Amino acid sequence: MADTSSNDAFVEFERVQKSYDGETLVVKDLNLKMPKGEFLTMLGPSGSGKTTCLMMLAGFETATHGEIKLDGRPINNIPPHKRGIGMVFQNYALFPHMTINENLSFPLEVRKIGKSDREAKVKRALDMVEMGDFGGRRPAQLSGGQQQRIALARALVFEPELVLMDEPLGALDKQLREKMQFEITDLAHRLGITVVYVTHDQTEALTMSDRVAVFDDGRIQQIAPPDELYESPQNSFVAQFIGENNTLEGTVKELSENLALVELDDGEVIDCMPVNVNKVGDRTKVSIRPERVEFQKDRLQEGAHLLKATVKEFIYMGDVFRTRLSVAGNDDFIIKSRNAPDQVRLKPGEQIEIGWLPQDCRALDA
Template sequence: MSDARETAFVEFERVQKSYDGETLVVKDLNLSIAKGEFLTMLGPSGSGKTTCLMMLAGFETATHGEIRLKGREINNIPPHRRGIGMVFQNYALFPHMTVAENLSFPLEVRKVGKSEREERIKRTLGMVQMQDFGGRRPAQLSGGQQQRIALARALVFEPELVLMDEPLGALDKQLRETLQFEITNLAHELGITTVYVTHDQTEALTMSDRVAVFDDGRIQQLAPPDELYERPDNSFVAQFIGENNTLAGQLTQMGDHRCLVKLDDGATIDAVPVNVSKPGERTLVSIRPERVEIDPELGPDAHTLDAEVLEFIYMGDVFRTRLRVAGRDDFIVKTRNRVGQKRLTPGQHVKIGWLPEDCRALNG
């Protein structure tokens, strides 16, 4: 038995899912999740992430392959016998029950005695800062309070695995950010393995130990948040995670750690080769907006290109400049708002530059 198999708490092995017998919405998924890990499945609608979560929960059945929990195959085990906590976007609280009764329900199902039920309910409500709300009904709570109770209900029976499906999607930005922090801290504090589904990239980057980026039924990249952002494996991940600039060109020279790309407007730049292998290949060169400088002072290795300012937007902490670069009108530069930062005007011509190691040659 391999080390990966021994340490995997949750495991998908060659899992496929089709609803109509023809089209696969999940394609040969292989994924291992460690005990205590907070893993986020991120991707656009229809990418397969929610289907994977529902198969793990037992609400959908895999067409092919095995899903294992603690080394035990669970494909044919019904949801209520998997011992998994679930948190949904719509809270799914029983409206006719009080908060305490909502939390008591999963304990009663598991035949937990009354005194222990009361102790667990009290302790869990304290964890989510709702200890004074046990006698209220869901309709008497705000959206954020209801989501805290939904989280408490998922935790009260002390599961080793909790699944969350877009749990913060219905909340406003400030409350979402507060609960992101609370959920992550609670999961790590309790040592709970968490699988979290979202289409919100900021949520994924701020909450996760690792992120699995889904598209077209496959994981495009599985990595810690900083690696995902700084070193995307392909153009889909680069475009989906954060804001990103791409310039089209052709690979002209290949080295071990650097390659030369001739852009479509004729300029030649260095890049880190990622998804290219031989001269003549088309490529999309990827550069993050915050890695680009206007009128740069980056040293002799930096690339500089001519650019025309199309739009200059004040955003408080940053200035966002849209430029025409190498024939494209959608090149973005973000510069920090600091003392002496000069403002640009549309029509102005400037130089822009970046370091070669911040530029990646991806699939074209």
């Protein structure tokens, strides 16, 4: 994992704001530091400002306010072609009138690199993405996955230290996407390049990144390594957005350093981890991951708080069972249980009791 506390940040956003129309801010006060060699993913729903950030970094959009630094140097006024940042576009943007070789040697030609050098570099880049035999073809003759590799090779061929990727896998089918996810991260770590990756696919973000920045409403809601993001979401947006999540609403009754008593709306009181609550009497959203909920008494830890639940629906998903419950007035409470030989299959209508560890139950902002 990258050292997040490093002072000599490679990429740095300092109080960056962006507005297109002068009335609303698309990016609000963005602060971000990225060390060299990090794979950072910007994740967020569409319109959250993540692509705008990427475009400002690439130089295609100018920041309305604030400063963007690359390797300590402000780049706000440097045109995109002088930034030396590699970029992979969503639709690949391979030049259709050039062959693959010509596409790859384009960035080298504009850098006035000699012919023999160029050929060697192009060949190396093609071999790197295992497309060595395809140099003479045109982009239209390649499949989506192949085009994707070429786009990657083109962004890397001039050996940039920073590579930006704007939803590069969006157009691929699931299997190919998973394969490419692995290949991209592998390549990035092998070459030691710094990558800023934009996606709205949280699985992609979690599996590929060193750190994930979750964007919403023009702000970074949380920036953390994937496991931390998943297990310790700092606010209810992140909890909702990353992975599947159950939410119970209530009011804080008691609050101490590491325990909050929350009275749910139906009167039940549960123990929670206080994460984003300030004082007694605050409204809160309590977040529990479906796979952390247990309903078999022998598996529950001693002292776990139990809640009554009614089974609404049982869905067989192969490796897991997904059961929808009605808990404390919430009809969409999901639990997931592994498909093991001794696992119980719940039936709709069944009355059960569920429980969890207090540290898995996080009291967040309302």
